[in-house]
Amino acid sequence: MSIEVKKNSQIFPDSNNTYYPEDELQVSSLVKELYKKNIPTELIGTGSKSFIGNKVQSANKLSLSKLSGVIEYLPEELYIRVKANTPLELIEKELEKNNQELAFEPMDFGFIENGKSNKGTIAGYLSCNFAGSRRFKVGSVRDHILGFRGVNGKGDVIKSGGTVVKNVTGYDLSKLVAGSFGTLVALTEVTLKVLPKKRLSNAIIIYTEDKRLVNELFDKISSSSSEISGAVYVPEEPQDESYKQNKEIVFKFNDLDSKVSFLALRVEGDKVSIDERVKALTKELDLNKLNTSKLDIHQSVPFWRKINNLEIFEQTKNNLLRAVIPPSKGNELMQKLGNKYKYYIDWCGSLYWIEVSSKKNMRIVEIKELVKEIGGYLTIIKTSPEYDYGEAVFTVDDTRLLISEKIKKSFDPKRVFNPGKMYRGI
Amino acid sequence: MSKLVLPKIDKKTLDKKEYIFKALAKLINPENILSHADEIKPYETDALAAYKQTPLAVVMPENTQEVSNILKFCHEENVKVVPRGAGTGLSGGALPLQDAILVSLGKFNKILEIDFENKCVVTQPGVTNLAITHAVQHKSFYYAPDPSSQLACSIGGNVAENSGGVHSLKYGTTTNNILGVEMVMMDGTICRIGGKTLDQEGYDLMGLICGSEGLLGVITEVTAKILKKPQVVKAALIGFPTIEEGGNAASEIISNGIIPAGMEIMDKALIEATDNFSKAGYPRDAELLLIVELDGTESEVNELLKQVSDICKKNNCSSLKLSKNEKERLSFWTGRKAAFPACGAMAPDYYCMDGSIPRGKLAEALLEIKRLSKKYDLLVANCFHAGDGNLHPLIMFDGNDKEQLRKTEEFGAEILKACVKLGGVITGEHGVGIEKRELMCEMFNDNDIQQQLDIKLSLDEKNLLNPGKVYPILRKCAEEGRVHVHRGEEKFPDLPRF
Numbered sequence: 001m002s003i004e005v006k007k008n009s010q011i012f013p014d015s016n017n018t019y020y021p022e023d024e025l026q027v028s029s030l031v032k033e034l035y036k037k038n039i040p041t042e043l044i045g046t047g048s049k050s051f052i053g054n055k056v057q058s059a060n061k062l063s064l065s066k067l068s069g070v071i072e073y074l075p076e077e078l079y080i081r082v083k084a085n086t087p088l089e090l091i092e093k094e095l096e097k098n099n100q101e102l103a104f105e106p107m108d109f110g111f112i113e114n115g116k117s118n119k120g121t122i123a124g125y126l127s128c129n130f131a132g133s134r135r136f137k138v139g140s141v142r143d144h145i146l147g148f149r150g151v152n153g154k155g156d157v158i159k160s161g162g163t164v165v166k167n168v169t170g171y172d173l174s175k176l177v178a179g180s181f182g183t184l185v186a187l188t189e190v191t192l193k194v195l196p197k198k199r200l201s202n203a204i205i206i207y208t209e210d211k212r213l214v215n216e217l218f219d220k221i222s223s224s225s226s227e228i229s230g231a232v233y234v235p236e237e238p239q240d241e242s243y244k245q246n247k248e249i250v251f252k253f254n255d256l257d258s259k260v261s262f263l264a265l266r267v268e269g270d271k272v273s274i275d276e277r278v279k280a281l282t283k284e285l286d287l288n289k290l291n292t293s294k295l296d297i298h299q300s301v302p303f304w305r306k307i308n309n310l311e312i313f314e315q316t317k318n319n320l321l322r323a324v325i326p327p328s329k330g331n332e333l334m335q336k337l338g339n340k341y342k343y344y345i346d347w348c349g350s351l352y353w354i355e356v357s358s359k360k361n362m363r364i365v366e367i368k369e370l371v372k373e374i375g376g377y378l379t380i381i382k383t384s385p386e387y388d389y390g391e392a393v394f395t396v397d398d399t400r401l402l403i404s405e406k407i408k409k410s411f412d413p414k415r416v417f418n419p420g421k422m423y424r425g426i
Numbered sequence: 427m428s429k430l431v432l433p434k435i436d437k438k439t440l441d442k443k444e445y446i447f448k449a450l451a452k453l454i455n456p457e458n459i460l461s462h463a464d465e466i467k468p469y470e471t472d473a474l475a476a477y478k479q480t481p482l483a484v485v486m487p488e489n490t491q492e493v494s495n496i497l498k499f500c501h502e503e504n505v506k507v508v509p510r511g512a513g514t515g516l517s518g519g520a521l522p523l524q525d526a527i528l529v530s531l532g533k534f535n536k537i538l539e540i541d542f543e544n545k546c547v548v549t550q551p552g553v554t555n556l557a558i559t560h561a562v563q564h565k566s567f568y569y570a571p572d573p574s575s576q577l578a579c580s581i582g583g584n585v586a587e588n589s590g591g592v593h594s595l596k597y598g599t600t601t602n603n604i605l606g607v608e609m610v611m612m613d614g615t616i617c618r619i620g621g622k623t624l625d626q627e628g629y630d631l632m633g634l635i636c637g638s639e640g641l642l643g644v645i646t647e648v649t650a651k652i653l654k655k656p657q658v659v660k661a662a663l664i665g666f667p668t669i670e671e672g673g674n675a676a677s678e679i680i681s682n683g684i685i686p687a688g689m690e691i692m693d694k695a696l697i698e699a700t701d702n703f704s705k706a707g708y709p710r711d712a713e714l715l716l717i718v719e720l721d722g723t724e725s726e727v728n729e730l731l732k733q734v735s736d737i738c739k740k741n742n743c744s745s746l747k748l749s750k751n752e753k754e755r756l757s758f759w760t761g762r763k764a765a766f767p768a769c770g771a772m773a774p775d776y777y778c779m780d781g782s783i784p785r786g787k788l789a790e791a792l793l794e795i796k797r798l799s800k801k802y803d804l805l806v807a808n809c810f811h812a813g814d815g816n817l818h819p820l821i822m823f824d825g826n827d828k829e830q831l832r833k834t835e836e837f838g839a840e841i842l843k844a845c846v847k848l849g850g851v852i853t854g855e856h857g858v859g860i861e862k863r864e865l866m867c868e869m870f871n872d873n874d875i876q877q878q879l880d881i882k883l884s885l886d887e888k889n890l891l892n893p894g895k896v897y898p899i900l901r902k903c904a905e906e907g908r909v910h911v912h913r914g915e916e917k918f919p920d921l922p923r924f
Binding site: 074075077078100131135139140143156157158159162163164165167168170171172173174176178179180184195196197219222223224225226227269270272273326327328350351375376377379394395396399400402403404406407409410411422 | 541542543544545566587588590594595598599601602611615616617618619621622623624625626627628629630631632633634636637638642654655656657677678680681683684685722723724725726729782783784785786811814815816849850851852853854855856857858862866869870873874875876877878880881883884885896
């Protein structure tokens with residue numbers, strides 16, 4: 001199937017039926033044609049996270065990869081406006097020049113796919129809304145989007161938001177677009193809030209196997225006024241050959257005994273304030289009574305990078321789940337996981353990344369049920385090649401599904417964009 | 427005030443008024459239905475008191491099921507509904523309609539659960555913003571968004587308006603500080619979004635509801651995130667001889683990597699007005715006054731204050747005072763928080779504007795406002811949430827002078843248009859409501875507005891929930907868009923407004 005867009009310039013698909021429009025106008029013209037002819041289309045950037053979500057049933061692909069580059073970066077205004085398919089890496093490099101960063105700490109899904117870094121594009125990242133370790137302190141990806149431009153499923157160019165933090169002019173569509181997995185809008189431009197980078201970072205490591213203590217510590221950390229910006233727990237790996245035993249190698253640092261289970265927390269700031277915070281925490285968490293060590297800046301920065309790269313699940317052929325729960329329910333989920341699964345806990349007890357061996361596919365349903373029961377939700381990030389239980393990738397109830405269907409219709413009435421990517425019928 | 431155009435009155439609804447009352451009396455306790463003129467009077471307006479409308483009836487449901495029943499009935503009978511929280515909104519979002527039922531959430535006034543483990547408070551929407559902080563402060567927690575009306579405004583209304591406050595640069599607005607809501611859609615469907623988890627999966631309906639000004643659903647429960655109070659909070663009070671130097675200093679503070687908890691600016695007119703009014707001890711010779719508040723650990727705050735001081739000195743500040751204790755820090759804020767009443771004391775009437783601009787354009791914006799002030803021969807005082815770019819010019823005039831009123835309206839519209847030209851928006855925190863409805867097309871084209879209307883109609887296909895608000899009826903940029911206060915007759919005159 002090929003479409004000719006004549007209005008402005010002709011766009012032809014390549015041999016894989018992929019279209020590469022070069023600007024917003026071309027995207028709009030192309031989508032207008034797709035809409036007219038009722039052609040379902042998969043939206044792609046660089047494809048770094050295309051394995052997440054259901055398989056899109058469409059022969060056509062619309063690559064937005066040519067819409068790339070920084071449009072405007074005003075460090076003193078704390079925002080950067082970029083074309084939607086600008087690689088995250090490029091944005092981060094640009095911000096680095098002014099000692100700024102995307103505070104939500106973008107994750108890197110390249111390692112679980114093929115062992116190499118591949119952060120993909122900002123549009124792809126926004127579409128997934130998966131924030132890194134700093135989430136519990138600074139908010140998610142959606143909290144850092146100030147505005148966007150894009151093309152809806154009818155081919156109309158639309159915009160929402162702006163470049164200012166305080167803005168209540170009309171519905172906040174930026175939030176809606178975040179986490180929509182490309183089912184609402186083909187993004188063409190995104191404005192992101194940026195923040196100054198903290199000067200230094202240290203990590204305090206607490207060695208413990210005690211699940212109750214881990215949850216107690218998470219509770220104390222999130223109740224602390226010491227502005228902790230990362231808190232993870234990495235338990236020992238299960239003695240099961242179906243899981244790669246790489247924890248010790250991934251977290252090989254001079255001051256970290258990575259063989260055993262450990263909780264790590266991050267303090268940031270200048271040297272004096274880090275020292276002050278560590279002192280306060282020593283009292284708050286009763287650290288003198290625990291087995292601890294400390295990672296200096298040279299170890300702390302790569303440590304948190306490895307966490308956010310999901311490196312312990314590198315090139316896994318197993319299933320990978322992402323569960324978000326109310327932190328008070330940590331004990332229940334940890335008990336359920338026991339030492340049968342490889343997992344780690346992020347966001348100070350709220351987020352669980354769980355690897356389920358391909359031999360235990362059935363367990364996914366059990367874990368999902370428990371997560372729902374304790375008030376959380378579970379996303380199946382990746383399934384093993386043998387997985388065929390057809391469990392829904394996302395968690396949704398009937399009412400929200402109905403509302404989601406209505407919203408989808410208002411943006412993309414003919415289901416041109418990524419049909420079925422999230423839910424059946426959307 | 428310009429004549430307000432409202433949605434066409436549905437005569438059929440008025441004709442079956444008695445039937446509607448009877449039906450409602452079966453759905454909720456009849457004592458909670460107000461239909462007598464005297465009973466309804468207090469509900470005729472919100473804090474945009476210049477506009478008044480008498481609703482068909484006021485209903486005060488006591489639980490979510492009752493809200494659902496009322497909405498379902500109204501949906502089936504094609505009766506319009508206007509939801510109302512505390513009625514402190516400044517943009518007329520809760521203005522009744524003559525053919526609409528006003529659903530007051532006043533009886534939803536209980537905190538349901540305080541959950542320190544999950545760092546949240548589950549509350550009914552009629553609970554005030556400040557009551558949430560009061561409920562958790564004994565353990566040194568607080569709810570971060572702090573709109574100036576926090577003593578009276580309800581958390582449900584905060585969600586509807588996505589309310590901000592002085593600290594929103596560092597701590598965000600409502601949308602960044604709630605975890606879940608329960609709401610009732612116009613057809614009566616009860617929907618729970620989020621819960622006690624961070625983020626939600628799927629379409630971010632909570633993000634959509636925050637700031638939707640009561641057009642998409644009626645909020646019946648809110649789960650608000652609570653934060654631990656910072657260890658140390660200190661402030662600096664700095665005077666500048668020129669607008670440019672003060673504006674530059676504010677910009678430089680941010681570009682030097684400092685994120686203040688709060689950063690406020692006042693111009694000379696306001697310094698004098700507030701100092702006369704509240705005796706705050708502000709530097710009266712300064713053209714511009716900057717208040718910077720910082721939080722963190724003791725040494726961090728001291729170090730940041732030193733950096734702020736250096737930046738201000740470099741920008742030729744004429745005075746600089748650092749708070750030595752909590753009492754002094756609060757005293758720095760006294761004048762700023764009295765800004766609105768101080769203006770009320772200076773002239774018979776004032777219009778409060780609300781626009782956002784990029785921080786770096788402050789000097790430009792203030793100079794433009796100064797120019798317009800001369801052009802219209804009207805006094806204006808400016809306060810500015812410099813941290814997040816939110817500007818509140820207060821235009822002073824005498825409403826009895828028709829010519830002055832006309833000029834003031836033109837002046838105000840020109841200011842908001844200037845905000846858009848400088849890269850900003852027409853409302854930072856007060857909402858669009860009916861007040862700025864016709865100015866929406868300054869920012870959005872037909873496609874943008876159509877997409878928003880399509881969402882509205884997808885969730886409320888008969889357009890019965892709070893119709894006539896936010897989206898232009900005239901589709902022309904009329905000169906509306908201000909809060910008009912006449913001889914202190916502001917609703918909630920005792921509420922601080924900053």
